[in-house]
């Protein structure tokens with residue numbers, strides 16, 4: 403099993419979704435496609451929630467619970483579209499509602515995943531719905547009570563890593579809007595170079611120094627299982643990108 407993750411920029415319009423299908427079509431083995439909300443949808447849903455409760459304090463639990471119910475619809479919608487398009491393009495796939503399998507506590511907006519329970523649910527789900535390709539949501543999950551939760555902004559990378567961890571996947575590929583991981587921010591540092599190979603420890607250090615390339619929770623589960631992580635350019639899939647490993 404391989405895990406591919408596509409961020410909001412990779413599904414922001416019809417042209418990008420067609421391109422996503424070309425990338426997915428190149429993979430012939432078992433695959434889980436993890437998708438974020440389209441473009442800046444999450445920001446818009448966040449603003450919308452704020453409009454409903456302009457005075458709620460940021461730490462308000464009721465507000466955070468509502469936030470997760472609203473904001474999670476971005477991923478539910480984008481994955482419906484991607485799944486339908488892939489089927490239309492001849493890539494048969496199963497749409498999975500990840501809120502049924504990824505179990506968290508009720509710490510809304512930064513929920514903690516119950517790995518043991520989620521793994522059991524995920525394996526049972528995949529066995530009950532056999533397919534070569536699954537399309538599912540990043541960033542969102544669910545509680546025992548059936549409410550939706552989120553894992554923290556930009557959390558889809560982390561979802562991809564968790565799925566890989568739970569399934570002992572062969573690799574995770576994050577399809578990004580950049581050529582790969584650079585030694586420094588290429589927008590600010592002129593001699594920044596693309597790093598073709600790096601260790602999890604180096605990657606974690608870069609992220610802790612403020613690099614926003616990969617969500618910070620992504621590395622630990624992959625490191626533990628020694629599952630390689632590829633950061634690849636969405637618009638140039640033939641390029642190597644960056645490989646993060648042992």
Ligand code: ASP
Nearest residue numbers: 438444541555556557558
């Ligand atoms: N859509 C969510 C966000 O924008 C999750 C993600 O993109 O990783 O924060």
Ligand code: MG
Nearest residue numbers: 409410438556
């Ligand atoms: Mg995003």
